[in-house]
Amino acid sequence: MLRMRDVSAGYGHAPVLREVSMWVPPRSVVALLGANGAGKTTLLRVASGLLAPSAGQLSLDGEDVTGRAPHELARRGICHIPEGRGVFPKLSVRDNIALHAGAGGAAGDVAGAVDKAVSAFPALGRKLSQPARALSGGQQQMLALSRAYIAEADYVLLDEVSMGLAPVVVDEIFAFLGTLAEEGCALLLVEQYVSRALALADYAYLITRGSVTFAGEPGELDADGLAEHYIGTT
Known part of the structure; x- marks a missing residue:
């Protein structure tokens, strides 16, 4: 399991994540949702070792790996596909x-x-x-x-991999993600196509201004409330 416990992180004196706790079980798909600027990319950077948290713990399969370098975590089975090709x-x-x-x-x-x-x-x-x-x-x-x-990889972190792509290519990308999931890879998915991410996901987290405001199964999310969150908050 890839797990964060009470993780805070940011850049310089600008905090972004505030005591975030979440986990990605093996062989699962976890959707990470939130408006622009909510802290999703920062969370993925912490999970892959690109950014050290200012507080809290990152653990991998029960071992504390807080502060480990990205190449060490990559060798342990974490693959980070960043936004932007x-x-x-x-x-x-x-x-x-x-x-x-x-x-x-x-x-x-x-x-x-x-x-x-x-x-x-x-x-x-x-x-x-x-x-x-x-x-x-x-x-x-x-x-x-x-x-x-x-x-x-055992855990793949995906940051807006469909951004700017034609619909037919998005279909191919999501088919590939489905294949990864079927073959037992755990996915932590940040995605602009919320409905498609939720259709693939076993669990979902909603992050608002750097804090987790929902954690549960996709079917437990209220569609109207989720739409209002994306439109009305940053």
């Missing part, structure tokens, strides 16, 4: 995949990693020699998401 634009698609393989999930097996990436997203197979910057936005996101599959 997490690829190396000047490198070829194949070289991007090779870097994913070198991170440890595929034990440096580049050929095997390429096969995995292309099996997940066949469009990448026709672009292997091209620089990542030459890909469409959707294909860049596919390349970024392939890292979770290559690394065989």
Whole structure:
């Protein structure tokens, strides 16, 4: 289980998260909802080790990993797919995949990693020699998401992976996320398409101004109240 207990975090003297407690059980999908500026991205950064909390504890499978470096948590099975196409634009698609393989999930097996990436997203197979910057936005996101599959991660943290993509690509992305979940990977999902995130989720959290204001099953969320939260608060 990936768990936060009473976590506070921020940037400099600006607090963002305030005593947040939440958990991501193995083999589950957890939707993290909230308006822009609520603290969702900050929470994912804490969970992947990119940002150290100012208070509280981050634990992984029962072990305190608070303050551990991102590469240590990656080796322990956490994969963070950030907002904004997490690829190396000047490198070829194949070289991007090779870097994913070198991170440890595929034990440096580049050929095997390429096969995995292309099996997940066949469009990448026709672009292997091209620089990542030459890909469409959707294909860049596919390349970024392939890292979770290559690394065989236990916990994947996803930050607005559908942002700016065409509906047909969003469908493909969500099909891939469903496959990850079916294969036993736990997902912590920040997503602009709230209804689609909730349809995939086993649990949901709502965060408002850095604090958790709802924790439970998706069916327990009031749709009207959720819409008012997104429209009327920041």
